[in-house]
Amino acid sequence: MNAPLLLIPLAIEWVILVTTLAPLILVGRFNNRPRTGIAIWFTTFLSAGAATAIAIGVSIWAYTDTVSALSRKPFGGEDWFVVLVVSFAPWLALAVGGVSLALINHKIEPLVETAKQVKPLLNLSKTPLQNFMGVTVSTVDLPFAYALATNREILISKFAVDHLSRDELDAVLWHEVCHVKEKHFAMKQLARLIRELSPALTASRALVGEVERLVEIAADMHALKKVTAPTLRLARKLFEV
């Protein structure tokens, strides 16, 4: 039986995927479920380790295939050269995989650093304010107007709550709840990831700007179904510095 060469690119893909996504998706999570978090981290890296072992194993298998094939061909013949050249393919794939991995890691480093800087902000002591359309709204103690919609909650600064009328606060919440329900935070993260991986492309830089702009328009349109335009404008004024 010949070595299943297709496993090599598949295994490399898996390693790249796992090591790229894990730092971005898993860092800073699981604060409430530490054991689950630890299990997921180790499973993730074990699977990447297994995939690496498979890629190397298949390459070695392919090497033994080559050696036995070469011994059957007349030395220096055309067939002999073909076998020799083909035998480099798995090792080339491994090398390319290794280089890609190094490049991607280099690119995502700043993203992970940014994520770490944002986390303390998210971990500011939160005081539950209300439940808005099924989404938890909490206040954070910041001395300026600030609102943030993550993938599952809305954070708004105490300052903003104190300085907005009830209608204006509703306008802000209708806007933010749209961000939460339509997963805008995740979309922005995905867009930034794409930009970090392909920074040379004008299109990937434009992607970030456009996604960030369009989600704001979508959220405003959502809010305007519930509140009047002047109210939304007044509420927005507080957040403009």
Ligand SMILES: [Zn+2]
């Ligand atoms: Zn917004």
